[in-house]
Amino acid sequence: MKLISKLIKFELQNSIRSKWIIVYSLIFFVLTFLLFSFETDSAKASLTLTNLILIVIPLVSIIFGVMFVYNSIEYVQLVLCQPIDRKSLFIGLYLGNTFPLIFGFVLSIILGTLFSGILLSSLKPILITLLIGIFLTLIFTAISFWIGFRIIDKAKGLGTAIILWFSFAVLYDGILLLIIYSFREYPIENFALAACLINPIDLARVFFILDFNIAALMGYTGAVFNKFFGSSLGIIVSFSMLVVWFIIPFLFGMRRFLKKDF
Amino acid sequence: MKNNFHHILTKTVTFLVFIGLSEFNFGSTIIIDAKEKIKSISEGIFLAKSYDTLIIKRGIYKEGNIKIDKPLTIKGIDNPILDGDSQFEILTISSEEVHISGLTFHNAGVNYLKENAAVRFENVNSGSVAHSTFINNFFGIYLAKANNIKVINNFIRANGSKEASSGNGIHMWNCRDIEVSNNYIQGHRDGIYLEFVKQAKINNNHGENNLRYGLHFMFSDSCTYISNNFISNSAGVAVMYSHNVVMTQNRFADNWGAAAYGLLLKDITNSQITKNQFIRNTSGIYIEGCNRSRFENNLFEKNGWAIKLMANSFDNLFTSNSFIASSFDVATNSRQNFNTFSKNFWSMYEGYDLDKDGFGDVPYRPVKLFSLMIEQNKPTLVLLNSLFIKLLNIAESVFPVLTPETLLDAFPLMRET
Amino acid sequence: MLKLDDISKKFGKITVLNKITTDFEKGRITSIVGPNGSGKTTIIKTILGLVKPDSGQILINNQQINGSHQYRQNIGYMPQLSNFPENLKVYEVINMVSDLRGLKPQIDEKLLNSIKLNAELNKGIKTLSGGNKQKLSAYLALVFNPSFIILDEPTAGLDPVVSCSFKKRILKERESGKTIILTSHIMSEIEELSDNIIFLLEGRIVYSGSLEFLLASSGEDSLEVAVANMMDRSEE
Structure with a gap:
């Protein structure tokens, strides 16, 4: 544990000097501030912000993570020549990469909403937005680590990351829509719901609409829907799935890292 | 000194009010109290002359259906409870100028044919029900072919769970010039129901958690609905x-x-x-x-x-x-x-x-x-x-x-x- | 003593190490030689645990060490190409490695001077030349006084002056009883430094023994020719 915190410390030293993370945080800060100051309606601002987060955080996290892995190979080699076990190093690398992203994101949202004077008045949607952002960072960084340590070729790895992001963010929903339409004669709501829980971006979106669009969700009479969206079941299930979505790629990435030849 | 003055003032006011009640108000006052001579409301009504005032003191009155067929003012003091024993309609009013206030009505019984209510005005052209509490009645206030009735400041709550075995909070059928204001209605089938009503004024009411509609009206022209709240009705x-x-x-x-x-x-x-x-x-x-x-x-x-x-x-x-x-x-x-x-x-x-x-x-x-x-x-x-x-x-x-x-x-x- | 016992490793379909069994003796410098792609670096990385062998054992003083990491406390390693976290400064890298080894950050001025790194201490890694990175690497391999020193092409990027003083330092380390493993393409350097030679060809040990014996048995007086002969012979 002490070792992991040391490794995280080095990573943080490293990333604080990287301009990327500052730019990333600044963009979120300015966006949040502008959105909440100039948008008369905080509900809409929060919707816009979340929509943005659903797109930007997965993209940034996955690209940032893959690049980070490729840029860290020498560092990893250096550290692995020291009396350090690989598991600690992996956790250290992972947290060292996600902490600044999460910290930058959370801080800029909180400051942005604080300066525009909206933080306390709409605390709940902001907390949900933060939670979604944190989970998406954790999930997509875990995925990127898996890709990075699995695919040796940088260009191939980066390409895979972008394709994966595009599939999760856009393509998946398009295909899902197509399937729902093709099978509309059949009871397909279970499938539609399950399909949303399988894609992490959809999952985060569902988590958000559970709070934000609940009135509309209640307009659909399907029993499964009503049970899922109408009770705390939806929150529990989607939250657990978010956790699962974090754990699985993380473990796969770690397993890969433990076996990898450097 | 100040206390003394206050004492004199109170006495004077009491005296004036007494004069007012007995001299200018046509009727006399009959007090109904379980511990006094006149123990039941039915007896009080039987004894009363038109335009008398009935004061009902604290107590629980289970008298089945009480019919009011002469103009009376009925006032409750310290929340007397009129209980329909889950069988009866409680007050059935068939006379002009019946004014009810300060009463608490419990358990008007479910009856699909008669549509039992806690208070029913039928075929009358004036009257009011105000500052009263209605708990767990089939229908709360029922106006049938009634005109110029005021329903003001009542609290109406039922614990109905099924739409079918539950009546409306304030029910109006075939009425004209009704004023319904400042009432709170919860847990009935429809909070406020109007059918064939003209020129009703529905103001400042609050309908919440009713089993069907907070407000429901049909074939009711020229009615106004101002500043009401309808929240979480199913x-x-x-x-x-x-x-x-x-x-x-x-x-x-x-x-x-x-x-x-x-x-x-x-x-x-x-x-x-x-x-x-x-x-x-x-x-x-x-x-x-x-x-x-x-x-x-x-x-x-x-x-x-x-x-x-x-x-x-x-x-x-x-x-x-x-x-x-x-x-x-x-x-x-x-x-x-x-x-x-x-x-x-x-x-x-x-x-x-x-x-x-x-x-x-x-x-x-x-x-x-x-x-x-x-x-x-x-x-x-x-x-x-x-x-x-x-x-x-x-x-x-x-x-x-x-x-x-x-x-x-x-x-x-x-x-x- | 460091011992490899029946180590094999494949990268995909290519066999990189084929049943390698050998010893590295204490107080000796053992050089691994062989053509490009013969598995020199892979052997070193296997010892370090950077590469995981498919089969076989690595033993230090008869204790199996594959999978563990504590033993690296006793290893100093200088890689072929040195790279460090870009955003750190030289002294920060030194402090970081000390810290990872659980030691208080301190600078060995004498060692620093001997490889002429003292002027670079406050420079950022980003601005460092390849040679200076090699020096930093050399420093890190030696500064913790490890019992095993592993040097992968150590003098490749160093200027002659530093290279010379570095070689002196290595010989001194041998005197104090360290186990030293070396790879190099410069045959003269190997002749100058080595006690033992391991000759690798396509992942297989062709020769393992003392330098003198190799030279004597081949009848040549330069290692370069002896090695070339050995390669010709094995190709036939």
Whole structure:
């Protein structure tokens, strides 16, 4: 544990000097501030912000993570020549990469909403937005680590990351829509719901609409829907799935890292 | 010194009131008290002459059905309870000028044929019921063929769980010039129900958690509904087959469900729906077969659908409304549109105002492709807010193919009104 | 003593190490030689645990060490190409490695001077030349006084002056009883430094023994020719 915190410390030293993370945080800060100051309606601002987060955080996290892995190979080699076990190093690398992203994101949202004077008045949607952002960072960084340590070729790895992001963010929903339409004669709501829980971006979106669009969700009479969206079941299930979505790629990435030849 | 003065003043006032009651008020006062000579209300009524005042003291009175057939003023002191024993109608009033206040009514019995109520006015032309409490009655206040009745400041609550075995809070049938104000109604089938009522004034009432509608009226023309709250009723508020309805400054909130509407309008004409708030309803207003009505200065916030407008509605005008953060602003069931949307504020509007006249330079199309998709295929609802859907919506709003081409706000406001 | 016992490793379909069994003796410098791609670096990385062998054992003083990491406390390693976290400064890298080894950060001025790194201490890694990075690497391999020193092409990027003083330092380390493993393409350097030679060809040990014996048995007086002969012979 002490070792992991040391490794995280080095990573943080490293990333604080990287301009990327500052730019990333600044963009979120300015966006949040502008959105909440100039948008008369905080509900809409929060919707816009979340929509943005659903797109930007997965993209940034996955690209940032893959690049980070490729840029860290020498560092990893250096550290692995020291009396350090690989598991600690992996956790250290992972947290060292996600902490600044999460910290930058959370801080800029909180400051942005604080300066525009909206933080306390709409605390709940902001907390949900933060939670979604944190989970998406954790999930997509875990995925990127898996890709990075699995695919040796940088260009191939980066390409895979972008394709994966595009599939999760856009393509998946398009295909899902197509399937729902093709099978509309059949009871397909279970499938539609399950399909949303399988894609992490959809999952985060569902988590958000559970709070934000609940009135509309209640307009659909399907029993499964009503049970899922109408009770705390939806929150529990989607939250657990978010956790699962974090754990699985993380473990796969770690397993890969433990076996990898450097 | 001061105490002394106060004492004298109290005595004087008491004296004057006494004089007032006995001299100028036609009748005398009869006191009903379980511990005194006249123990029951029925006995009190039997003894009373027209225009007498009955004072009912604290106690529980189980006397089955009590009939009032002469003008009387009945006042409760310290919340006397009239109990229908879950079998009877409690007060049945068939005389003019019966005024009731300060009573508590419990357990008017369920009877589908007679529709038992705690208080019933039937075939009378004046009367009032005020400051009374109604707990667990089949029907609360029932007005049948009654005119000029005032129903004011009552608290009406039932614990009904099934729509079928539960009556209405305030029920009006075939009435005229009724005033219903400052009542609180909860847990009944319909909070306030009007059928064939003319010129009623329904003001400042609060209907919450009723099993069907907070307010329900049919065939009731020229009625006004001002400053009422209808919250979390299982189907919201339904308004049908009426003309010249005025609904203003009401609040419709938290009515959730596939068949729940902040306000359901069916076959309504020449009416005014203004300055109301529709908040967090599955559908803010559902409009079917409505003509020549004005929807002005209303606030729609965080509804699933702010407005569901069926194509059999004509010549309605929607203006100066604010549509804020609803999942869908307007849904419709046809590519035809015969209604006008103009000068509303739409929070989802993403246009610009280069000429700074306060109106967006690009028209706003409140009907989104995705809302059509949902109508055709409900499970697509899971894709709400998805990036892919957003792209589809944008494409459709640039080249409308499936959404009604003329349903647009050519002058969308840049700022909330 | 460091011992490899029947180590094999494949990268995909290519066998990189084929049943390698050998010893590295204490107080000796053992050089691994062989053509490009013969598996020199892979052997070193296997010892370090950077590469995981498919089979076989690595033993230090008869204790199996594959999979563990504590033993690296006793290893100093200088890689062929040195790279360090870009955003750190030289002294920060030194401090970081000390810290990772659980030691208090301190600078060995004498060692620093001997490889002429003292002027670079406050420079950022980003601005460092390849040679200076090699020096930093050399410093890190030696500064913790490890019992095993592994040097992969150590003098490749160093200027002659530093290279010379570095070689002196290595010989001194041998005197103090360290186990030293070396790879190099420069045969003269190997002749100058080595006690033992391991000759690798396509992942197989062709020769393992003392330098003198190799030279004596081949009848040549330069290692370069002896090695070339050995390669010719094995190709036939």
